[in-house]
Every structure is written in C-alpha cells, then in structure tokens.
Amino acid sequence: MQQYFIDAPIQATMTLENADILHHMYHVMRMEKGARIALCGSEGACYEMEIESLNKDNVSLKRLHKLRDIKHTVSITLAQALIRKTPFELTLQKGVELGMDAFIPLETDRTVVKINAKDAQKKHARFEKIVREASEQSRRSSVPEIHGSTPLERLDLTPYTHVFMPYENETTLGAKDAFQTLDKGDKILLIIGPEGGFSDREIKSLKDKGATSIALGPRILRSETASLYALSALSYELETR
Amino acid sequence: MQQYFIDAPIQATMTLENADILHHMYHVMRMEKGARIALCGSEGACYEMEIESLNKDNVSLKRLHKLRDIKHTVSITLAQALIRKTPFELTLQKGVELGMDAFIPLETDRTVVKINAKDAQKKHARFEKIVREASEQSRRSSVPEIHGSTPLERLDLTPYTHVFMPYENETTLGAKDAFQTLDKGDKILLIIGPEGGFSDREIKSLKDKGATSIALGPRILRSETASLYALSALSYELETR
Known part of the structure; x- marks a missing residue:
C-alpha cells in the first residue's frame, strides 16, 4: 500500500490539496475512487484511508483504521x-x-x-x-x-x-x-x-x-x-x- | 598503507609491470624508493613490501613480512x-x-x-x-x-x-x-x-x-x-x- 506523509493530524474525513501527493496519486499511480493508501500525520501515526473522490487538484479521504506502529524500542x-x-x-x-x-x-x-x-x-x-x-x-x-x-x-x-x-x-x-x-x-x-x-x-x-x-x-x-x-x-x- | 592485488604468488624480490598499479603508484600516489605497500598475491595472502626502485614502467619490490589475514570464520x-x-x-x-x-x-x-x-x-x-x-x-x-x-x-x-x-x-x-x-x-x-x-x-x-x-x-x-x-x-x- 502506498504511503504518504502530511504536516497535519489525520482526521475522520479529509481533503488534501498537496501538489506532490496529488501528482503521485493521480498521474504516477493513477489511483481511483475506492483505492486505499496509508496516510501518516503530524501526530506520528499512520492510518489506512479510502479514496472517496480524486481529481488532479484534490483528493477526499475517509479514515478506516490505524496501522501498526513500527518503532525501535530505543x-x-x-x-x-x-x-x-x-x-x-x-x-x-x-x-x-x-x-x-x-x-x-x-x-x-x-x-x-x-x-x-x-x-x-x-x-x-x-x-x-x-x-x-x-x-x-x-x-x-x-x-x-x-x-x-x-x-x-x-x-x-x-x-x-x-x-x-x-x-x-x-x-x-x-x-x-x-x-x-x-x-x-x-x-x-x-x-x-x-x-x-x-x-x-x-x-x-x-x-x-x-x-x-x-x-x-x-x-x-x-x-x-x-x-x-x-x-x-x-x-x-x-x-x- | 596502500594495498594492491596481483594475479601471481608473492616472491622475496619481484618486479611488476602492471599498468594500472604502476599508474597508481607513480602518478597518483607519487611513491618513491623506500616507501612500503601491501601486496596480495594469488595464494590469498598479503605481504608488506618495500620499493627498491620505481619508474613509470616498472617497480622492484622486496618482501618484508606477511600481513595479518582478515577472514570471517565462515x-x-x-x-x-x-x-x-x-x-x-x-x-x-x-x-x-x-x-x-x-x-x-x-x-x-x-x-x-x-x-x-x-x-x-x-x-x-x-x-x-x-x-x-x-x-x-x-x-x-x-x-x-x-x-x-x-x-x-x-x-x-x-x-x-x-x-x-x-x-x-x-x-x-x-x-x-x-x-x-x-x-x-x-x-x-x-x-x-x-x-x-x-x-x-x-x-x-x-x-x-x-x-x-x-x-x-x-x-x-x-x-x-x-x-x-x-x-x-x-x-x-x-x-x-
């Protein structure tokens, strides 16, 4: 699953307009409605998110569940x-x-x-x-x-x-x-x-x-x-x- | 100490004409008579060698002693x-x-x-x-x-x-x-x-x-x-x- 980082906390539903992420999702990966990504927020946690709509300028996402935290014990x-x-x-x-x-x-x-x-x-x-x-x-x-x-x-x-x-x-x-x-x-x-x-x-x-x-x-x-x-x-x- | 490999066993005295090694010794490192190198031979061992004479075409070397063998135990x-x-x-x-x-x-x-x-x-x-x-x-x-x-x-x-x-x-x-x-x-x-x-x-x-x-x-x-x-x-x- 493709993973992206954003500089804001993850919310239950959210719309992103980040140009780099949108370019990658829309043009490079050619993702469509219903596809899932991992989105990591400024709180240091990642969530599986489903695409509710996507065009070249913005993407609407729905939060599904938190993903496993991979962290060293040190x-x-x-x-x-x-x-x-x-x-x-x-x-x-x-x-x-x-x-x-x-x-x-x-x-x-x-x-x-x-x-x-x-x-x-x-x-x-x-x-x-x-x-x-x-x-x-x-x-x-x-x-x-x-x-x-x-x-x-x-x-x-x-x-x-x-x-x-x-x-x-x-x-x-x-x-x-x-x-x-x-x-x-x-x-x-x-x-x-x-x-x-x-x-x-x-x-x-x-x-x-x-x-x-x-x-x-x-x-x-x-x-x-x-x-x-x-x-x-x-x-x-x-x-x- | 600079190290070189050759495709022959190491002898007590030897003259090398290998173009790559001579280029490196003479032009890159600008070595002179009396300088020492590590020379590793086809038998899989390395020796400290002293330069007895060096010009752009060949180098004469005298073997001094065997160097420590660095090998994994596996x-x-x-x-x-x-x-x-x-x-x-x-x-x-x-x-x-x-x-x-x-x-x-x-x-x-x-x-x-x-x-x-x-x-x-x-x-x-x-x-x-x-x-x-x-x-x-x-x-x-x-x-x-x-x-x-x-x-x-x-x-x-x-x-x-x-x-x-x-x-x-x-x-x-x-x-x-x-x-x-x-x-x-x-x-x-x-x-x-x-x-x-x-x-x-x-x-x-x-x-x-x-x-x-x-x-x-x-x-x-x-x-x-x-x-x-x-x-x-x-x-x-x-x-x-």
Missing part, C-alpha cells in the same frame, strides 16, 4: 561527518530504512566537504526530500528529523544515554559487547567520522565527554558503510530476536 | 537479484567491505534488469574492477569471486551448510535467532530478491530445496539494503564479540 540519532554527496545521501536514505530517528551532519577536523551558508537552505530541503521519500518507501510512521550542519565541538552529548563512536584503532570493545547491554528506552547517539577518521584531538575530546569507541569488525569500512553497519547491527540486536 | 556467498545499476553496484562494493567471499547475480521471476549476452563480458569486467578496488580499500587479503548471471532455478544450494533468504512476509524467525547458531567453517548463502520480492512459486521452490526465510527487522528494506543489513548482521554476530 531512539537512534546518527551524527554523520559530511562526506562526498553520493555516499552522504546514501547514509540519509539507508539510515531511514535502517531505523534512525534523527540525523546530524557533522563538521570535523578532517571534513573536506562543507555546506556554505548560501546553499544551506537548499541542501536542507534536499535532505528532507530524501528522508521523506525513504520514510514512505520503508513504511515508517514518522519522518526522522534532520538537524543543521554542526561542528563536532558543538555536538551536545548530554541528551543521550549511550554515545558510540566506531573507530578503526579500537581493538578492545566489539560492537556486540556494547550493543547487547542496551535497554528499552535508551537514547543512542552514533558518531561516524569522515574518510580519514577523527583526529587524535577529536577522539580524546569525545572520550572525555563520555563517548565509547567500538570496533565494527576487522575490515576497513568507508565512512558511509560504518553508518549502515552500525544501524543494521542495532536493528539486528534489538529488533530480530 | 564463508559467505551473496546471491543478489539483478536490480538497477547504481544499487546493484552498491551491493558489490559494500558486500566486499562487509565480508562476502563470493557474489552471484541472480535472475528471478520479477527481475526487470537483464544482462544480455552481448554485454555480459563488459559487465563482468566492470564488476571485477569494483570488487578489486573495494578489496584494496577495505584491506582484504583476497578478492571475492564473481559468478556469471544465474537464473534462480539453476542456483545450486548443495555446496552450502546454511541458505538464508530474507523475506518480508516472514514473521516467525528473526535474523538473530538464525545467525546466532552459526559455527566456524559454515558455508552460508544469502539469497536476496529483487524490488517486488520473490514470487510465491520461487519462495516455495527455495523452501523445498532447504532455504530458511528470515526477517530483517520490521521496516520494508530495499533489495540492496537487505543485502547490506544481512552482511552487517553476520559480521556483527560473528566478528565483534
């Missing part, structure tokens, strides 16, 4: 160092599929890519589009929040119960040793460095602030692969037993 | 249904980083993308290049083998001790229940369907031949994401405790 924020466009956007799209709840683009000592002030708004809109589409595709009931680009030294670690930082020189603590102690309700921050890793200064500062470095297996992973590995491992550990 | 073959070029090539590159040992492109009932006979050789050469580069980057000691495009009904399941097939309608067996029973020396085949999944006929046939369907968490994953998730989970379960 909350996961991914703070991903800025890297080249293609792998960076991959971490956004796959991060949504793999269960992240929030995303923070990070500026680090070895970050080569920068988001300049002039492009910041356009970039943010593009990131939001990627995340929204991935949320629809993977049938999430809410769209993960994307923060503005943040320098590592300004990243606030205090809202989280656990802060993990994959680090290739870490030889003692494996991801499994770290993740299998997690509990329902934990707030997890994953901090992923750029190509070339964090600087020694950054590693020390993060550890001083309470971050735990972990190893993600014996191979050298690219930055984006480390993100996908860590998110997959969290889902595997917490969602598939 | 062998993993990824049979990935053919999907669009970008995500398909992503499964190849990331599959290498995440520890697969062999790769089989699969033709299934719902496979839209085909490799026609005319392009097969060119495609295979491209796949080999992606896998070789990813093996160098992730410091693997051997390059995973890529099989030719194979129709699902001709896929031989008998060489494997375990055959797993992620399947979104599977609600009973989680990946963790399945993977935590694995032992050293197991030969694992992961079968990943195309966008749209396997047909009912294919699911039945695979189960009849001994494949086990598993669930990879509650969200709907794209085909390529399912591959990355399953490989990450295997590494997490077997390599990080």
Whole structure:
C-alpha cells in the first residue's frame, strides 16, 4: 500500500490539496475512487484511508483504521561527518530504512566537504526530500528529523544515554559487547567520522565527554558503510530476536 | 598503507609491470624508493613490501613480512537479484567491505534488469574492477569471486551448510535467532530478491530445496539494503564479540 506523509493530524474525513501527493496519486499511480493508501500525520501515526473522490487538484479521504506502529524500542540519532554527496545521501536514505530517528551532519577536523551558508537552505530541503521519500518507501510512521550542519565541538552529548563512536584503532570493545547491554528506552547517539577518521584531538575530546569507541569488525569500512553497519547491527540486536 | 592485488604468488624480490598499479603508484600516489605497500598475491595472502626502485614502467619490490589475514570464520556467498545499476553496484562494493567471499547475480521471476549476452563480458569486467578496488580499500587479503548471471532455478544450494533468504512476509524467525547458531567453517548463502520480492512459486521452490526465510527487522528494506543489513548482521554476530 502506498504511503504518504502530511504536516497535519489525520482526521475522520479529509481533503488534501498537496501538489506532490496529488501528482503521485493521480498521474504516477493513477489511483481511483475506492483505492486505499496509508496516510501518516503530524501526530506520528499512520492510518489506512479510502479514496472517496480524486481529481488532479484534490483528493477526499475517509479514515478506516490505524496501522501498526513500527518503532525501535530505543531512539537512534546518527551524527554523520559530511562526506562526498553520493555516499552522504546514501547514509540519509539507508539510515531511514535502517531505523534512525534523527540525523546530524557533522563538521570535523578532517571534513573536506562543507555546506556554505548560501546553499544551506537548499541542501536542507534536499535532505528532507530524501528522508521523506525513504520514510514512505520503508513504511515508517514518522519522518526522522534532520538537524543543521554542526561542528563536532558543538555536538551536545548530554541528551543521550549511550554515545558510540566506531573507530578503526579500537581493538578492545566489539560492537556486540556494547550493543547487547542496551535497554528499552535508551537514547543512542552514533558518531561516524569522515574518510580519514577523527583526529587524535577529536577522539580524546569525545572520550572525555563520555563517548565509547567500538570496533565494527576487522575490515576497513568507508565512512558511509560504518553508518549502515552500525544501524543494521542495532536493528539486528534489538529488533530480530 | 596502500594495498594492491596481483594475479601471481608473492616472491622475496619481484618486479611488476602492471599498468594500472604502476599508474597508481607513480602518478597518483607519487611513491618513491623506500616507501612500503601491501601486496596480495594469488595464494590469498598479503605481504608488506618495500620499493627498491620505481619508474613509470616498472617497480622492484622486496618482501618484508606477511600481513595479518582478515577472514570471517565462515564463508559467505551473496546471491543478489539483478536490480538497477547504481544499487546493484552498491551491493558489490559494500558486500566486499562487509565480508562476502563470493557474489552471484541472480535472475528471478520479477527481475526487470537483464544482462544480455552481448554485454555480459563488459559487465563482468566492470564488476571485477569494483570488487578489486573495494578489496584494496577495505584491506582484504583476497578478492571475492564473481559468478556469471544465474537464473534462480539453476542456483545450486548443495555446496552450502546454511541458505538464508530474507523475506518480508516472514514473521516467525528473526535474523538473530538464525545467525546466532552459526559455527566456524559454515558455508552460508544469502539469497536476496529483487524490488517486488520473490514470487510465491520461487519462495516455495527455495523452501523445498532447504532455504530458511528470515526477517530483517520490521521496516520494508530495499533489495540492496537487505543485502547490506544481512552482511552487517553476520559480521556483527560473528566478528565483534
């Protein structure tokens, strides 16, 4: 069933005029009266809705029932160092599929890519589009929040119960040793460095602030692969037993 | 340390004339006499080598010592249904980083993308290049083998001790229940369907031949994401405790 997100609460009957959604329903999917969609509202819940009428300008919907809420038992924020466009956007799209709840683009000592002030708004809109589409595709009931680009030294670690930082020189603590102690309700921050890793200064500062470095297996992973590995491992550990 | 693969065994002293490697060493990395590289040979082992002389046409190397062998305790073959070029090539590159040992492109009932006979050789050469580069980057000691495009009904399941097939309608067996029973020396085949999944006929046939369907968490994953998730989970379960 096709899923859409709107920026308003879901009502018993409602008419939508959102151009993107209407284009998709009318022109792309060629839906008709009687067809059903999943519609997710600003309250963070999704409902099965039936189309009562549809033309190219608006659609009238009737609410049928609430859909199953797919949620991790923990909350996961991914703070991903800025890297080249293609792998960076991959971490956004796959991060949504793999269960992240929030995303923070990070500026680090070895970050080569920068988001300049002039492009910041356009970039943010593009990131939001990627995340929204991935949320629809993977049938999430809410769209993960994307923060503005943040320098590592300004990243606030205090809202989280656990802060993990994959680090290739870490030889003692494996991801499994770290993740299998997690509990329902934990707030997890994953901090992923750029190509070339964090600087020694950054590693020390993060550890001083309470971050735990972990190893993600014996191979050298690219930055984006480390993100996908860590998110997959969290889902595997917490969602598939 | 930069790593390269050659199609010959490593000797105590050796001179290479491989154009790709020389271009990379001489023009891209601008290496000089005395610099060290990791060189992996056809015997499946890598050695630290010192450059004794280097010009644009050949390089003379002296073997120093064997490097640590990074190997899963199990062998993993990824049979990935053919999907669009970008995500398909992503499964190849990331599959290498995440520890697969062999790769089989699969033709299934719902496979839209085909490799026609005319392009097969060119495609295979491209796949080999992606896998070789990813093996160098992730410091693997051997390059995973890529099989030719194979129709699902001709896929031989008998060489494997375990055959797993992620399947979104599977609600009973989680990946963790399945993977935590694995032992050293197991030969694992992961079968990943195309966008749209396997047909009912294919699911039945695979189960009849001994494949086990598993669930990879509650969200709907794209085909390529399912591959990355399953490989990450295997590494997490077997390599990080």
